[in-house]
Amino acid sequence: MTNEHSLDPLRQFVRDMTKLVDAGAGSLELVDRGETMMAKLVADDSWLPADFAKPHPQYYQQYLLHCDPLERFSVVSFVWGPGQKTPIHDHTVWGLIGVLSGGELETRFDLVDGALQAGEVTRLDPGHVGRLSEDDGDVHQVANAFEDRVSISIHVYGGNIGKVRRHVFDPQTGAMKDFISSYSSNVMPNIWA
Numbered sequence: 001m002t003n004e005h006s007l008d009p010l011r012q013f014v015r016d017m018t019k020l021v022d023a024g025a026g027s028l029e030l031v032d033r034g035e036t037m038m039a040k041l042v043a044d045d046s047w048l049p050a051d052f053a054k055p056h057p058q059y060y061q062q063y064l065l066h067c068d069p070l071e072r073f074s075v076v077s078f079v080w081g082p083g084q085k086t087p088i089h090d091h092t093v094w095g096l097i098g099v100l101s102g103g104e105l106e107t108r109f110d111l112v113d114g115a116l117q118a119g120e121v122t123r124l125d126p127g128h129v130g131r132l133s134e135d136d137g138d139v140h141q142v143a144n145a146f147e148d149r150v151s152i153s154i155h156v157y158g159g160n161i162g163k164v165r166r167h168v169f170d171p172q173t174g175a176m177k178d179f180i181s182s183y184s185s186n187v188m189p190n191i192w193a
Contacts, residue, residue, distance in 0.1 A: 006047055007191045013041045014066050014075065014191065017156065021072045027094040027158060031131050034096050034156060038129045042098035042154055045126070048077060049189050055081040055150045061184040064162060066191060071160040076183075078142075080104070080151040085143030088116065088169040089179075093158035095132035099124045102144065102151025106130055109139040109169070116174040124153070139169065 016037050020030060052063040061079040068074065080102065088109055097104070103126070108119040116139070123145060124130050132138045144151045157164070162183045167176045 007049075007189060007193075009041050009044065009047045010065060010075070010189075011191045013037055013156075017073055017075075018068065021068065027133060027135065030158065031094050031096060031133055035129050035131060038096045038098040038154070038156065039127065042100045042129070043127055045100045045152070048100060048152065048154075051185075051187070052077045052189065053079055053150075053152055055079050056184070057081060058084075060084045060086065060144075062162075062181060063185050064183045064188050065154070066188065067160050067162075071163070072158070074157050074160045074162070076155045076157070076161060078153045078155055080144035080153075082149060083144060083147045086141055088139065088141045088171055090134075090140075090167050090169075091132055091138045091157065091161070091164070092134055092166045093161070093164055094134060095138070095155060095157045095161075097124065097130040097132070097142075098154045099126050099128050100152045100154055101126055102146055102149060104130075104151060104153055105143045105145050107141045107143075109141070111139065111169075111174060114174050116169055116171060 063077045066075040104124045106122045110117045165180055168179050169176055
């Protein structure tokens with residue numbers, strides 16, 4: 001990450017996503033077409049401002065980069081300190097995850113008779129894109145693939161993810177609890193300057 005950056009890649013991504021949403025694309029089309037757009041966005045990490053790439057020693061950080069004025073989608077940078085991971089959770093909206101630097105491990109889970117069953121673990125490296133769909137079951141856990149360095153990914157969600165009511169799951173019992181995630185900062189970059 002560098003302080004000398006141009007937000008042009010993020011600006012173009014937001015424009016393209018807005019056009020896609022304005023055209024009335026459904027969640028499957030948004031994920032299909034958005035995957036190519038996300039891959040282009042995360043092909044180079046030089047555009048992300050340093051203030052949105054800062055790790056925290058204990059908790060992963062979720063920085064809001066853009067929220068559509070009608071809250072139809074949001075773009076977030078996730079900054080993972082060494083060994084940090086999410087709880088097991090869902091999203092209830094479509095989403096895309098693009099790794100900018102480092103790497104992520106995603107473990108999918110299925111709810112079977114009220115119990116969580118871990119599925120396959122997928123590793124996402126820089127430039128790789130993962131998909132989430134509320135139609136396919138979107139319960140997963142994400143972790144930094146590294147115990148000794150920071151990883152950064154860009155996520156886009158089909159709503160203002162900082163306001164979407166979703167769920168975390170107890171890993172032993174599968175019990176579900178409501179939660180709303182929050183952002184790590186109340187500041188967004190001015191991508192239109």
